[in-house]
Amino acid sequence: MIALDRDSCVLCGLCTGVCPPNAMELTRDELKILPNCTDCGWCVSYCPVGALSGGRYRPRDAATLR
Ligand code: SF4
Numbered sequence: 001m002i003a004l005d006r007d008s009c010v011l012c013g014l015c016t017g018v019c020p021p022n023a024m025e026l027t028r029d030e031l032k033i034l035p036n037c038t039d040c041g042w043c044v045s046y047c048p049v050g051a052l053s054g055g056r057y058r059p060r061d062a063a064t065l066r
């Protein structure tokens with residue numbers, strides 16, 4: 001289960017661009033994780049402030065891009 005720390009999230013939108021099934025929706029004041037999230041964990045590696053955690057798989061290469 002992917003977890004979002006809403007207090008840390010700065011709504012930059014980086015995660016929404018890398019989500020394979022397009023399961024993240026960014027509005028002006030909120031990031032939503034939609035029901036079609038596969039819990040892959042890809043987005044976790046891209047969040048610049050560490051607001052996302054969990055997920056089944058965290059790509060090693062992507063983690064170095066932070
Ligand atoms: S865990 Fe995967 S499917 Fe779910 S929001 Fe993150 S990138 Fe998208």
Ligand code: SF4
Nearest residue numbers: 009010012013015047
């Ligand atoms: S990458 Fe992190 S800070 Fe940016 S919108 Fe996603 S969860 Fe929020």
